[in-house]
Amino acid sequence: MIENLHTALRKQSRLPLSLKLKYVLRARLERGEWAVGTRIPTLLELVAEYGVSRATVRAALDELEQEGLIQRTRGKGTFVIGDAAKEHWLMLPTDWQSLVRHIEQLKVRFVTLDSGVGPLPLEVPEQSAGSYWWTLRVNWTDHIPYSINTVYVAKRLADLKKAEFEAEPVLPVMNRYFREELHSATQVLTIRAADALAARTLHLEIGTAVAQALRVARNADQEVVYVARVLYPAKYLSVETRFHPGIEPGTLANTH
């Protein structure tokens, strides 16, 4: 491995040096290089390894300690107490039924910030005309605000189950009452920087990475019946895909 940390840390950058050092140390924790329960190098060893001041190392360790990843013990050293890799707890499934079950199992509490009736947002490709009921919500689980959602439902459907849509997560309600309207759906996941609303709502700093899932469901007539734009703090996210190379369509054609 080619590593040149001194140069990389010193590179012209607008981030404070201690913040960069924190990210570098955090990556070592995430990779499991320093396992939970083990002792990490001393302050002086880190000073020597990275060629930075004691104050810089101390500030980086302070932040890791505040995150609950390490604990400093007087005279005994600094120990890993949190599993940095375990932070990715929010599994975003890649099949529909798992997605519905996932939302049901999270035991979401939500706060509605706003709602109304209007057209679809511009970012939805191949729009349908017509009116949509929409709701803007913050979803909480376990005292963590884990997503901010803007969800649209075709008004003719929303009107039929208004009470349910207003009281529950939207997707399970769609799935329970309007399954025959759910013919196909796509989800596009991208990573972007948190803007002011997302940052404040999700307890992040502006500019922190957030994952956006844009889900669009259509009925058999290609009419858009459901749209959700969901923002998650990217650090929580984990997307697991299971492949079946042996049984996928196209396999035979590609086999030699």
Added chain:
Amino acid sequence: MIENLHTALRKQSRLPLSLKLKYVLRARLERGEWAVGTRIPTLLELVAEYGVSRATVRAALDELEQEGLIQRTRGKGTFVIGDAAKEHWLMLPTDWQSLVRHIEQLKVRFVTLDSGVGPLPLEVPEQSAGSYWWTLRVNWTDHIPYSINTVYVAKRLADLKKAEFEAEPVLPVMNRYFREELHSATQVLTIRAADALAARTLHLEIGTAVAQALRVARNADQEVVYVARVLYPAKYLSVETRFHPGIEPGTLANTH
């Protein structure tokens, strides 16, 4: 929408104010609020809207201009010239054949940083014993270093097609010659902060969001035959999933 930008921008934070403003303006570009070809508000309008100094607005606009998103024209105003939403060009497929085709179509050039023989990395769950050939590469396409890959192949397979594995992207070679060894595979995608190696290699700042795809393929005996740990700059990434709510397994059981 509840927006309180002044407060959010002013919040205690270690990021420079102009950097936070840049992220906020960038989010408006990404959402399509300011479309390509249109004029964005003037410097003084932005000063008034966000309650920050002219120097801060100017610095934020400088960075957006350097990114090729806006262009300032003397006397005529500032115009949107780049599509911020289009940056997410790196599609990561969620089915195996598309993934293989995707790698073939990217016309990857790569630079091998290192390679060797050894055991699997710790982060692979349910390890197999045995020896693996591994290679550490930077992949380029279109003059962009778009991923840094550590790939492992069971040594008994790597030895059979050594020249091909060394000269080509690994996954297509696996798929071409060892299809019968590819029984099942998983991919877990998480977002993390770039460490020094990833930052330097992918031309990012330390701490910038990178997406990690950890792919593990097993044969019918559950032996791990292929592992890839791939890091992408998160800003490029787009993961599209197609759902078929009507025909997925479990559908009938859940229908009322």
